[in-house]
Amino acid sequence: MFILSISCVDPEEVTLRGTTNILVVDGTITDRAEPQIINLNRSVADRLTGRFGTLPLTKATVEVVEDSLRVIPCHETIDGSYQLPSDFKGRVGHAYQLRFVLSDGTQYESTQQVMPPVPPIGKVSSKFNPQSLPPQVLKGYTAAHDIFIESQDPVGQHNYYRWDWKLYERQYWCRKCQNGVYSIHKVIPHKYKDFTFFVAGDELYEECFMPPVKPDWQLEFGEPSVPGGDWYYDYQCGGDCWEIQYSYDILIFDDTFTNGGLIANQRVAQIPFYDYQSALVDIRQLSLTASAYRYYRLFADQTQKTGGLADTPPTALSGNVHPVNNPQVGTVGYFTASAVSVVHYWLDRKDTQGVAYGTLDPLGPHVNIGDDLFYALNLRRPYPEPPPPYIGGREEAKVRIWPNNDRPPLAPCIQSDNKTPFKPEGWRN
Incomplete structure (x- = not known):
């Protein structure tokens, strides 16, 4: 048996220091009815600092070929992310x-x-x-739930595994507006009220309204002054919403010495004690090809030998994607195909001790449900837009919109990698 727990660090940050421009590919075809996404980015190092930044590669033509015959085109959803058709899922024994x-x-x-x-x-x-978490994960906070699985390894075949997890928590805050306010309806240009309000019409907008900061001499007649500086407001969700968190490490397993035996008491997840609310954890067991396993093992070997990010590794870690006309030129990352077994595990957090990470706010306890999770994820408490009426010394909103009878508005939960308005399978009300 060979098990590696690998810190989740971008490969190019570990293995390509000194390389100023590298293509990064990330994609796994699975046999589940779930979004199948290929991510293409370019990692570019600052010539002065050597630190890497990521640039999504847009307008690429991306396709996956099944069994050298069937071509499945991908479409770009957000910059650098290319998704296969929603009805596509991979099949065990087929080549991709x-x-x-x-x-x-x-x-x-x-x-x-x-x-x-x-x-x-x-x-x-x-x-x-x-004492579950490494100190560097949550700034010295270490409390978490360790999750263990059992699985029967098949007899007579060499198997490689990878485990990851996905955490769902109820989220009550859906939008942050930086230097602006959230507006359900579009603000009418050049229309103001009482030198105080911008005026909204009937056209749906549902976005942050961020008017420019102008000196007084540039203001139109009646136009409200907008304060400068760095400020923001947070807006609560207008419906159900779940925050999604992902594995922060990679765990792989080679069954060489336990072929056909029971994989028992295997820790596959460490779920931080963010707050006291129950949560849902999707535990995923993935098959790996031998070449994918070797890639992840090499990744771990190089990370351990170099001693950290500050050291230059002996060689660049190249994946299995190459230019057609120059196969000797490598990329970072790996494209592979994995069958997946999933268990939706309900974590009730009834056995916790001590304080949750989200309660460590130096400003004191939180009053509203969901504020502990918000603090755990943002290291600050939510700051909502002050509601009217603005009388008796009450704090005023920095930008005000008329009509103001619905201020502050609620924001929709927008589907993304980190949020979903759809109830996860296995969620308990």
Whole structure:
């Protein structure tokens, strides 16, 4: 048996220091009815500091080829993210290859990856551990729930595994407006009221309204003055919303010495004690191809040998995607195919001890439900737009919109990588 727990650090930050421009590819085809996404980015190092920044690669033509015959096109959803059709899911025993053409005409392709089967997850259990997390994860806070699984490894075949998790928590705050206020309706240009209000019409807007800061001599007649500086307001959700958090490490497993045995008491997740509310954890057991396993193991070996991010690794860690006309040029990241077994595990947090991470606000206890999670994720308490009436010394909103009978408005929960308005499978009311 060989197990590696790998800190979740972008590969280019670890292995390509000194390389100023590198293509980063990330994509896994699974056999589940879930979004199948290929991410393409370019990691570019600052010539002075050497620190890397990420630039999404847009307008690429991306496709996945199944069994060298069937071509499945992807469409760009957000910058650098390319999604396969919603009805597509991979099949065990079938071969998959990634091909794409960048906007400059450069063609890339991956090696073929045959999706191996994966056995189901059996028993799942959790135990509160006040010393679970590495200190660097949450600024010295270490309390979390360790989650363990059992799974029967198949007899007579060499299997490689990877585990990850996805955490769902109820979220009550849906939008932050920086130097502006949230407006349900579009503000009418050049229309003001009482030198105090911007005026909204009937056209739906549902966005942050951020009027420019102007000196007094540039203001139109009746136009309200907008304060400068760095300020913001937070807006509560207008409906159900769930925050989504993901694994912060990579755990892989080689069954060489336990072939056909029971994988028992295997820790597969450490769920931070963010707050006292119950939560849902999706535990995922993925099959790995032998080449994908070797890539992740090499990643771990290089990270351990170099001693950290400040050291230069001996060689660049190249993935399995290469330019068609120059196969010797590598990229970072890996394209692979994995079968997945999922268990929706309800974490009630009834066995916790001590204080939750979200209650460590130096300004004192929180009053509203959801504020502990907000603090845990943002390291600040929410700051809502002050409601009218603005009398008797009450704090006034920095930007005011008329009519103001619905201020502050509620914001919708927008589907994204980190939020969803749709009730997760396995959620308990």
